[in-house]
Amino acid sequence: MVIYMLCFVLFCIGLYGVLRKRNIIKIIIGIGIMEYAVNLFLIVLGYRVRGRAPIFSSDQQVLNMVDPLPQAVVLTTIVISLATTLLLAAIAIRIYEKYKTFDITKIKRLRG
Amino acid sequence: MEIHLILIFMIIFALAAIEIKDLLSSVVAMSAVGLGLCFAFLILKAPNLAITQLVVELLCLILLIRATINKDLPLVKDGRWFFNTISTFVFVAVFLSFIYFALKELPRFGEPLMRLSQQYFDRTAVGNTVNAITVNFRHLDALAEIAVLFAAIIGVLAVMRKVGRIHEE
Numbered sequence: 078m079v080i081y082m083l084c085f086v087l088f089c090i091g092l093y094g095v096l097r098k099r100n101i102i103k104i105i106i107g108i109g110i111m112e113y114a115v116n117l118f119l120i121v122l123g124y125r126v127r128g129r130a131p132i133f134s135s136d137q138q139v140l141n142m143v144d145p146l147p148q149a150v151v152l153t154t155i156v157i158s159l160a161t162t163l164l165l166a167a168i169a170i171r172i173y174e175k176y177k178t179f180d181i182t183k184i185k186r187l188r189g
Numbered sequence: 190m191e192i193h194l195i196l197i198f199m200i201i202f203a204l205a206a207i208e209i210k211d212l213l214s215s216v217v218a219m220s221a222v223g224l225g226l227c228f229a230f231l232i233l234k235a236p237n238l239a240i241t242q243l244v245v246e247l248l249c250l251i252l253l254i255r256a257t258i259n260k261d262l263p264l265v266k267d268g269r270w271f272f273n274t275i276s277t278f279v280f281v282a283v284f285l286s287f288i289y290f291a292l293k294e295l296p297r298f299g300e301p302l303m304r305l306s307q308q309y310f311d312r313t314a315v316g317n318t319v320n321a322i323t324v325n326f327r328h329l330d331a332l333a334e335i336a337v338l339f340a341a342i343i344g345v346l347a348v349m350r351k352v353g354r355i356h357e358e
Contacts, residue, residue: 080298083196085288087203087270089281090358094207096277102257106219109249110203113226116242117196120233126299130264131318142236142318144301145280149322153334159245160341166252167345173260179212 078101080121088114101179105162112158116151123147192232199225212257220250237319 084182091114094107123144129137160166171177206218209321223246230239296302306318315321323331 078292080192080196080296081292081295083193083200085285087196089201089284090200090203090207092281092284093277096280097209097273100212102253103207103215105253106206106215108207109219110222113199113222116238117226117229120230120235120238121192122296122299123235123301123303123337124299125301128234130236132236133314133318144303144306145318145322146303146306146318148235148238149327150330151240152319152323153330154237155245156334157337159248160338162249163252164341164344164348166256167348167353170256171348173256181258186233 081118083112084118086123087117099181101172101181104181105165105169108165109158109162110147112154116154116158119151119154192229195225195229195232199229213254216250216253216257219253221248223249235319237317276304 088111089108091107091112094110095104098104098107123146124143125143127150127167128143129141131142131148172184173179176186197333202218202221202225206215206222209215209218217321221244226298227239227246230236309322309326313321313325315325
């Protein structure tokens with residue numbers, strides 16, 4: 078149970094960063110930390126004590142390996158988190174070029 | 190256990206990444222969190238994910254350094270400081286209440302349910318079971334993942350394009 082709580086603490090740090098900070102880069106970092114926490118939580122759910130990696134060998138049974146299904150799902154999630162971070166960073170670069178600031182409260186002028 | 194130590198390491202560096210004023214240091218601290226996640230995947234017996242996480246982490250680091258290098262940071266403290274802090278803590282408290290109800294339903298650590306994994310294990314002869322699931326059973330997921338990745342790349346190209354078509358003539 079302690080390890081679940083640590084994952085949730087990590088998620089809450091990311092949530093605090095997204096909600097409280099006013100810098101776009103800090104918001105992107107908060108989103109990234111939330112993604113890390115969720116990925117780690119899914120893998121922790123599938124862990125078996127003294128289990129092996131889910132790779133086939135001669136004496137491998139389903140009862141002595143960790144759950145491979147969350148790993149297959151998280152593999153997708155990691156790549157999609159790369160895509161979202163890439164798009165957010167590109168938008169942040171363009172916002173800095175246009176407004177010369179990363180502060181989200183200053184980005185309200187409609188300059189054409 | 191090691192996994193607890195690595196999680197505490199990740200939490201410390203996450204706090205540093207959120208709170209440091211210098212943006213470049215903040216990005217590097219976030220990258221340290223990703224490296225800790227890579228080690229956590231290795232300890233939790235997920236080597237495929239560790240490799241993928243390492244590559245993705247390096248790409249994110251390069252992109253965010255490109256976004257933050259040579260940029261100044263005028264830090265302002267005015268505005269609705271009290272309201273923002275209160276609303277943030279309200280959101281975190283709502284999330285913690287959801288956690289309180291969810292923790293009762295979770296399985297104990299180290300004893301996964303694994304209702305479907307026996308089937309995955311029996312019906313494939315692939316050495317790496319994670320690749321077997323990704324390719325044999327969840328190939329539409331993988332296809333949608335590639336679609337999302339390419340959509341994001343098209344979005345990046347559209348956002349970063351400097352000269353419109355009219356100005357070229």
